[in-house]
Structure formats: structure tokens, C-alpha cells
Amino acid sequence: MTWGRLYGISVGPGDPELLTLKALRILQTVPVVAYPAGKGDKPGLAESIIQTYLAPEQIRLPLRFPYVFESETLAEAWEAAARETFLYLSQGLDVGFACEGDGGFYGTFNYLAQTLSQNYPELIIERLPGVSSPWAAAAALGLPLTLQDQRLFILPALYHADDLDAALSQAEVVVLLKFRQVYSQVWRRLQALDLLQRAWVIEWATTPRQRIYHPLTAYPELKLSYFSLLLIQT
Amino acid sequence: MTWGRLYGISVGPGDPELLTLKALRILQTVPVVAYPAGKGDKPGLAESIIQTYLAPEQIRLPLRFPYVFESETLAEAWEAAARETFLYLSQGLDVGFACEGDGGFYGTFNYLAQTLSQNYPELIIERLPGVSSPWAAAAALGLPLTLQDQRLFILPALYHADDLDAALSQAEVVVLLKFRQVYSQVWRRLQALDLLQRAWVIEWATTPRQRIYHPLTAYPELKLSYFSLLLIQT
Numbered sequence: 001m002t003w004g005r006l007y008g009i010s011v012g013p014g015d016p017e018l019l020t021l022k023a024l025r026i027l028q029t030v031p032v033v034a035y036p037a038g039k040g041d042k043p044g045l046a047e048s049i050i051q052t053y054l055a056p057e058q059i060r061l062p063l064r065f066p067y068v069f070e071s072e073t074l075a076e077a078w079e080a081a082a083r084e085t086f087l088y089l090s091q092g093l094d095v096g097f098a099c100e101g102d103g104g105f106y107g108t109f110n111y112l113a114q115t116l117s118q119n120y121p122e123l124i125i126e127r128l129p130g131v132s133s134p135w136a137a138a139a140a141l142g143l144p145l146t147l148q149d150q151r152l153f154i155l156p157a158l159y160h161a162d163d164l165d166a167a168l169s170q171a172e173v174v175v176l177l178k179f180r181q182v183y184s185q186v187w188r189r190l191q192a193l194d195l196l197q198r199a200w201v202i203e204w205a206t207t208p209r210q211r212i213y214h215p216l217t218a219y220p221e222l223k224l225s226y227f228s229l230l231l232i233q234t
Numbered sequence: 235m236t237w238g239r240l241y242g243i244s245v246g247p248g249d250p251e252l253l254t255l256k257a258l259r260i261l262q263t264v265p266v267v268a269y270p271a272g273k274g275d276k277p278g279l280a281e282s283i284i285q286t287y288l289a290p291e292q293i294r295l296p297l298r299f300p301y302v303f304e305s306e307t308l309a310e311a312w313e314a315a316a317r318e319t320f321l322y323l324s325q326g327l328d329v330g331f332a333c334e335g336d337g338g339f340y341g342t343f344n345y346l347a348q349t350l351s352q353n354y355p356e357l358i359i360e361r362l363p364g365v366s367s368p369w370a371a372a373a374a375l376g377l378p379l380t381l382q383d384q385r386l387f388i389l390p391a392l393y394h395a396d397d398l399d400a401a402l403s404q405a406e407v408v409v410l411l412k413f414r415q416v417y418s419q420v421w422r423r424l425q426a427l428d429l430l431q432r433a434w435v436i437e438w439a440t441t442p443r444q445r446i447y448h449p450l451t452a453y454p455e456l457k458l459s460y461f462s463l464l465l466i467q468t
Contacts, residue, residue: 110378139361144344
């Protein structure tokens, strides 16, 4: 039997209208729809974005990806997710994996695709690009993201204050993701560099929960969700 | 009379199916559709992406943006485009400006929006984010764009070889736009750094003209179109 095909369906930052036409078509065509499982009873972001588009007969396949750094635990989770997915693919069923933002941009889809293509090199995998959070954030703020010869530096996580300084000195526009645990250090560094007026924090961009913090002078401390982004124009 | 609203409609990298649902809805609702005029008789990329979606009664407004660097010439062109656009807005008609990729990401929409909001601060401007070329390119190459803690550096143009070295030393993933005039210098630098196997050139991503060059060892010289992108995994 011919294997099904695996689609990485990027479903955008949050607003279900920010799916592409292609993403919607594939999402509504595949017999099996996979997505990262939410925590506890809550649906994950990708799941909540797509739920209105799914038909009752489509098989739902929530896949668990632990929020940890240990590479062994992660590799085990990816193997388990790959096995579950391949159960359907091996029966000739196409599987669409929905991921928030763009699946190639720090997305869990990357690890599922990597594991599956290592185990089954002949498997056909198609990636559908989508709207990712820095673009959605800039649009929601009513700002250009980048102009003319401005360089853009995206830091997915911040472990050392030095990394921020290096980025700020190299690029005219800097975007930080997953910075919430070090927010107060980042704030102090931006204060020292006189950049608080040129920095924006946006949470849950394009969703009904969207919130904007600007100028940052007023927010030396913030409790932020995972889906937060910091944009700095240097 | 109430002014019309200006929409920046990001129409994605080339495949008309990569418009978002929202972009299509707004594009088909606005009475006036503006876009960057093509050169000579040829339609521009944004125009060619949207033409199948437009109705005969929608007014087409091609706007000329010269491909030059002189800031005075550019400012004059933006003023002229803003005047033409405001003719419709002031009559209460909404105008949607279609731009390829994401309009906030080095897009001409930024300058039109800037000029109009300087001249008419009360004008309502809405930006619709879209799929931009680095994301589309990675998906078309079947690659993740970024994984885990990889930093992403986007250089919109390259004027000095030093800039490339700095980017390559700072980030795990580097994307170059508008590099075609310095391609052979970039190639030699990548050769010296042993990165030709980890570099991809993609032209016209997601369009029928798409072409991929990889590994770059085979391509010390290339004549590339404006819509080319170089992706390097360091």
C-alpha cells in the first residue's frame, strides 16, 4: 500500500482568518488532523485556531510534546509522536499536522518531520508556510517590521545579557521570543541603553486576548504568557 | 464625508493560494485595489498574484515606485503615490494596497503608509500580515527555517563582506535578500568558510518559475532575478 503524505500546515499566529487558502484546503482535505496536545483539558493554540474548520469525520490526533530541554526526553516524545502518526500514514491516510505560526520557524513540526524522515526516508513531506508571529506582531502594532536596509535579528530565547547587546549592536530591528523569564533583566538593559521608548511587548497577537505594552518605561515588571514577543527598533 | 480606510494587504510570496483568508476577503471587498506598477507592460509580482481574484468593477490603481536609492526621488514618488491614493480615500472609498510577501517586511506599503499618515494623521490604516519569503523559501526547500535556540539574522542587502562575516558569526541561520549583485563575492566567502554545502539559493519561491540552487559548490556564478534569496545554516 502507498503511504499517506505528511503535511506541515502552518496555521498562523492566532486569528483563524490568518490561515492561508492553501492551509485551509489541505486542512479540510486530509482524513487525519494532528496537532500539539494542549495542557490538561485546555486546547493548544493550533487546535483552537483550526477547530471551527474541521469536519466531524476527520480523525483528531493530538500529539504530546513535553516542554523540557532534556534532549533524551524530547527525542523519546518525538519518536512516540512519529509512531502514532505513522500508524495512519502506513494505512495510506494523509496526515496534516497543524502548528501555530509558521511550522518551520521553531515549530514542533520540524521535530516530527525530522524523526519521521529519518525512520522512513521515502515518506513524502510537504511544508505549507504561514504567517509567523513577528510579522503578525508588527502588523498588529501598526508598525513596519523592517525598512530599507535595516537588518533583522530574531533571538528565540535569551540566556545571556551579552547576546542581547550583540544583537542590538548588529541589527536595526531585534525580536525576542521566549524572553518572559528574563524580562526584568532585559528591561533594565533597555533602560540603560535608552531603548524603552523604542520597544514594544505584544502578547497573544491577533487573538481576542491580544495585549500591547508600550512604551516599556511603564512596565519594569511583567507577567507574560508564552505567546509574547518583544520588538525593539534600535 | 468620512474618509475611506487604507489596508496594507500582504499577498504572500507568489503562489496565489498563499494569501490569507483575511487578505482575500479584504481584497475582494475594497472598491479600489492599489499595487506597485510593473515595469513597462509587465505586471508586477503583487499584481500577478491577485489578478485572478479581482472583479471587473474594482478600480485598479497601479502606483509607481522607482527602483532607486536617492532619498529625494523616493520621497517625491511616495508623495505622488499618496496623493493618488488619497483621491479615493477622501471620497470615502476604502483602498487596499496589495504587496508581495509581507507588506511590513521591506515592503513599499511602509512608505505609502508613512507618507499618508504624516499628511493625514487621522487616516485609519490597517495592516494585514502575510507569508514572507524566508518562510516560503524554507518550506519550498523542505527545510526547517530555525530550530530550538538557533538565532536568525536577515540581511536585506549586502554592502560589505564584513557584514556577512558578522552575521555568520552571530547567528545559526542567515538569510540574505537582494544579494545578486554581490553573489560571486558572497560565494567566495562561503567557500572560504566551508559553507557552500550548507547554503541554498532559491529564486521565485512558490511560483511556477521557482528554481533551487544547491549545493552552491556547483554555482560560483549565477545570474539571478530580484526575487532570490540565500539561506545559510552556519
